[in-house]
Amino acid sequence: MTGLRFLFVSEAGPQSGGGPVMRALTLAGALAGQGGAACVFLSAPPVNAILDAFAPGSVRLAAASTEPRDLTAAATAEPFPFDAVVFDHPGLGARDHRAIAQGRPSLVIDNLADREVEADLVADSGLARSPEDYEGLIPAETRLLLGPAYAPIRPEFAALRETALAWRGEPVQRILVSMGMADAGGITARIVERLRLRVGEVGVDVVLGAGAPSLPGLLKVARRDTRLTVHVDTPHMARLTAEADVAVGCAGSAAWERCVLGLPSLQIVLAEPERRDAEALAARGAALAADLRASDFEAQFDRGVTRLLIDAELRRSLAAASSELCDGEGAGRLAQALLQRVKQTA
Numbered sequence: 359m360t361g362l363r364f365l366f367v368s369e370a371g372p373q374s375g376g377g378p379v380m381r382a383l384t385l386a387g388a389l390a391g392q393g394g395a396a397c398v399f400l401s402a403p404p405v406n407a408i409l410d411a412f413a414p415g416s417v418r419l420a421a422a423s424t425e426p427r428d429l430t431a432a433a434t435a436e437p438f439p440f441d442a443v444v445f446d447h448p449g450l451g452a453r454d455h456r457a458i459a460q461g462r463p464s465l466v467i468d469n470l471a472d473r474e475v476e477a478d479l480v481a482d483s484g485l486a487r488s489p490e491d492y493e494g495l496i497p498a499e500t501r502l503l504l505g506p507a508y509a510p511i512r513p514e515f516a517a518l519r520e521t522a523l524a525w526r527g528e529p530v531q532r533i534l535v536s537m538g539m540a541d542a543g544g545i546t547a548r549i550v551e552r553l554r555l556r557v558g559e560v561g562v563d564v565v566l567g568a569g570a571p572s573l574p575g576l577l578k579v580a581r582r583d584t585r586l587t588v589h590v591d592t593p594h595m596a597r598l599t600a601e602a603d604v605a606v607g608c609a610g611s612a613a614w615e616r617c618v619l620g621l622p623s624l625q626i627v628l629a630e631p632e633r634r635d636a637e638a639l640a641a642r643g644a645a646l647a648a649d650l651r652a653s654d655f656e657a658q659f660d661r662g663v664t665r666l667l668i669d670a671e672l673r674r675s676l677a678a679a680s681s682e683l684c685d686g687e688g689a690g691r692l693a694q695a696l697l698q699r700v701k702q703t704a
Contacts, residue, residue, distance in 0.1 A: 362395045362700060365433065365440040367458060369424050369447040370404040375540035376567060377610045378446035379408040381467060383416075384510040385444060388693035395697075398440070400429055408539070411568065411591040426454045433458045442700050445477065452476035463699045465692065467510070469610070470631055471495060478699050481692055483509035483614060485683065486638040501695070506684035508691055509614040514596035516686030522600040522619040526677035527670050532561045534602035534621070536612050539567030539591070542628060545650070547572035549606055549626070552656070554583065556663055563598050565589045604666040604673065609635055614688075617644065620681035622673040624662040626650055644680035 366386060368378040379399075386397035399409060401418035409416050421432035426449060434457065443459045446467040452474040455464060459477070466477040469484055471491040480496055481503040489502055496502070533553065537546045546566050553562060564580075566573060568591050580586040589598065595615065599605070605616055605623040609632035616623050627636045627649040639645040646665065648658035665672055 362389075362393055362441045362697075363439060364389055364395050364397045364696075365400060365419070365443045365458075366397060367400045367429055367433070367443060367445045367447055367450070368405055369449060370402075370408055370540075371424065372540050372542055374448060375538040375542070375610070376408045377538070377612075378448075378467070379405055380412065380512075381446050381510045381611055382444065383409075383413050384512050384689045385467075385692055386416075387513070388510070388689040389697070392690065392693045393697045400432055402428065407569065408567075412593065424449070426450055430454060430457045434460070442696060444696070445475075450475075463696070463703050465696050465699075467692075472631075476500075478703075479503060479692075479695055481508045481510075483507075483688065484635050484638075485642070486634045501699075503692065503695060506614055506617065506688070508688045509611065509684055510689040510692055511611070511614055511618055511684070511686045512596065513686070513689070515599070515615050515618045518596055518600040519618055519620075519681070519686060522621070523677065523681055526603075526620050526622065527674035528603065529670075530560055530603040530667050530673075532563060532602050533557060534563050534565070534598055534605040534607070536565040536595075536605065536607040537626065537628075538608045538610070538612070539570065541566050541570030541572050544571040545608075545626070545628065546570060547575050549659075550576060550579070550586070552659060553606065553663065554579075554585070556660065557585070557667065559585065560667070562586050563589060563602065565592055565595065565598065567591055606663070608632070613639070613645070614684045615686075617680040617684040618686035620677035622666055622676035623680070624648060624659070624666060626659075639680070639683075642679055642683065643675060644683055645676060 366382040368382045389395040398417045402421040402424045422428040442463040444465045455476040464477040465479040466475045467481050487504050580588050624646045625636045636647040640647045646662040
């Protein structure tokens with residue numbers, strides 16, 4: 359199928375970070391690769407900032423904001439020349455999906471299962487997610503695509519998978535810190551400061567977005583602490599993940615990126631929606647976890663970091679268990695499912 363046109367409707371901001379837009383870019387690449395599709399992004403200012411950094415040549419349809427009313431107005435202001443719509447926006451519900459899709463095939467990428475949604479396909483990569491979680495929230499005919507097998511991970515992660523997995527468990531020389539591009543509440547600086555007291559001469563790669571609250575302070579720290587390297591809006595996340603020995607990171611798409619490359623990790627739970635997956639990963643022996651909201655967070659964090667640094671057998675075990683959960687091919691599976699749905703309705 360060639361010549362198909364897909365509209366992507368994504369959220370970006372302090373709460374959702376840049377994950378929805380990065381997932382959209384990944385899926386857009388898979389659709390272009392499998393079906394020669396053309397992809398357009400419904401782009402409000404916060405979405406534009408991420409597209410400018412990671413896909414400056416992308417085609418965009420301007421929206422005043424990422425609020426439902428403004429997105430719907432932008433999508434319906436002129437004839438709607440799209441064959442299908444992809445939604446990755448936690449603030450949109452079933453009514454918004456109907457208004458924007460206007461009967462066209464659609465996919466909703468979700469990780470909350472907290473509201474009614476309406477689409478032909480709903481993808482949720484949560485490890486602990488089950489069909490029962492969506493009971494009463496989706497139409498009976500909607501197809502659910504659940505689990506990490508459908509996590510849309512950039513292809514460069516899968517390309518490095520074999521090499522990265524071959525040497526996990528070796529002495530720790532580099533730690534990757536990735537708390538999300540938006541750096542909610544300046545959490546990255548807090549994590550880095552605690553790490554600096556505990557990692558000896560180990561190098562620390564810190565990844566965050568250009569608008570992150572922690573960025574100015576961390577740049578100053580990095581000028582006097584040669585162990586720190588700060589990466590802003592980096593296009594080299596796969597390489598940094600492959601080269602790291604352990605990681606401290608948040609939930610979401612980044613957790614599955616770490617799993618693809620078997621990177622032993624301490625996952626920091628920032629909010630309630632992340633807790634379930636963090637617990638599921640820990641129960642499977644695929645990651646350690648520390649809850650930022652817990653009264654003993656500092657003790658949880660210190661124990662987790664210490665274990666990652668000193669226990670090579672633990673690192674090997676975490677690498678093996680996490681790499682079994684996600685192979686990095688989810689974007690291709692989502693693209694195939696969506697293209698098939700479009701073909702059925704053509």
